[in-house]
Amino acid sequence: MNQHVTAELADPVNIAAAGQEDVVRLVDLKRRFGATPALDGVSLTVRKGEILGIIGRSGAGKSTLIRCLNGLERPDSGDVFIEGREIGRLAERELQPLRRRIGMIFQHFNLLSAKTVEDNVALPLKIEGRPKAERLARAAELLDLVGLSEKAKAYPASLSGGQKQRVGIARALAARPALLLSDEATSALDPETTRSILALLKDINRQLGLTILLITHEMEVIRSIADRVAVIDAGRIVEQGPVWSVFAEPRSEITRSLLGGIRPQLPAEIAGRLVPGAGAELILRIDVAGEAARGPLLSDLAVAVPGPFRLVHGGIDHVQQQPVGTLFLAVAGDDERHLAEVIAFLKAREARVEVLGHVAGSV
Known part of the structure; x- marks a missing residue:
């Protein structure tokens, strides 16, 4: 990976405002599926330039939360603000430009097998209608950022899992998003590759001032990369705060359970x-x-x-x-x-x- 990320890769407005305002604000978010509450009054913020980790067990509400953030799911009640704009009542055509402000990386990469690495990275710009020369130049910048310049003409089938996720990260950054959503992005990777991907995300956050919200069920991921953590259980945020503070004094039973694998336990x-x-x-x-x-x-x-x-x-x-x-x-x-x-x-x-x-x- 290129350790010296050029300023052109970042959004200067985002960097200047980092830490000064919220990129995401959720207010009393509720969503039910039948009789089951997937989200039951979730309120939280993600500040510019920070990495917020949301952790919970399977079925806790993490996937519904992330779908509400990118507009794929409509909450039953409550508000979703992205960069100060409430998105819950926007029409689909109004959501499209806002979605371009949100990059997304997935657990299983979601690359197009019939397209080269550079074409996968440039795809969001093609959808926007950008000229081919601009698309390829941006793809080259981002592949240099994630350390895969030599793979530009390769196809996904020839890549390792870690390389595929690096391509996914590059693609998520193509449109210069204000927010990067990571949905269990390291769950399909081995421990060594996971560490390298988390280090890459931390480096991108630090050098580009990019705001990252990551969804995970692994406390080790939270520990490695997040500034703050919010613990979700049965559709509710049961605990949140700086990572070190939550690790030092977990207040909820679910948090203590999730910490069980990385904090000392009585033999x-x-x-x-x-x-x-x-x-x-x-x-x-x-x-x-x-x-x-x-x-x-x-x-x-x-x-x-x-x-x-x-x-x-x-x-x-x-x-x-x-x-x-x-x-x-x-x-x-x-x-x-x-x-x-x-x-x-x-x-x-x-x-x-x-x-x-x-x-x-x-x-």
């Missing part, structure tokens, strides 16, 4: 021995972030509250340059005063403490 061997009653040791889960995760928390605890405790699992990670940690401590289970002092000390350091249960014997 199954210990979790299977937890009991609610008395036991030799008590297991505490401690979540820390920011300044609380930077300092020598356990060393300070040992000095401030003398008494037996042990770290049995956990660690500190970094999300958006912020330290976020989960630690599991075993504390003597028969000394209530010592336990209370340990918990009080940790909470005073802005740690979130959860008592998981006792275990018989040592862990």
Whole structure:
């Protein structure tokens, strides 16, 4: 990929306004299919120049949401604003120019097999009626951007999955959109290719000032690329905020479940021995972030509250340059005063403490 993206590839107006206004604003969006609410009062914004990740399980409402954003689905009620214009009541012919302000990349690429790579990239411009020379020049710029200049005359069948997705990204950028929608764009790719595609999207966001809204069911994707995250469940946004903050202190059960694969969890061997009653040791889960995760928390605890405790699992990670940690401590289970002092000390350091249960014997 060309690391030095030229200014001509970007929309100068978008870059100048980045971060100053909303590209997308949804207000109390509702959509039902029969008795089933696909969207049940969704409100959120996507700011210029940011990457917002929307995550949820299958059936949570993600696909309906993205179809409402690009005008393919009409909400039953609520408002969809794109660059300040409410689109819900626009006629189809009025939607066409607005759709050109929205680029779309798909899970399964959606390339035309009978057209060359450069023709696939140039297709949105052909639909607009742009001259052939302009279309091909733009396609060449974008293929350089995504690192596929040498594949311009190739056909999709000869490309790898990652290369096909790079072509899809180039095509989505052809008309210089204000918003890029990514619908599970890495779900069909292997982990290494996924990392390269996410790095490309982050680079495009940073250098072009392009606003990106990505739909995914993978928290690792959110962690790798998003500035903010919104968690959707049963058609409702149940939690949203900066990625590091949501990772540090997930408030909903669905968010904690989605984070289960990438945040430290109590080892199954210990979790299977937890009991609610008395036991030799008590297991505490401690979540820390920011300044609380930077300092020598356990060393300070040992000095401030003398008494037996042990770290049995956990660690500190970094999300958006912020330290976020989960630690599991075993504390003597028969000394209530010592336990209370340990918990009080940790909470005073802005740690979130959860008592998981006792275990018989040592862990």
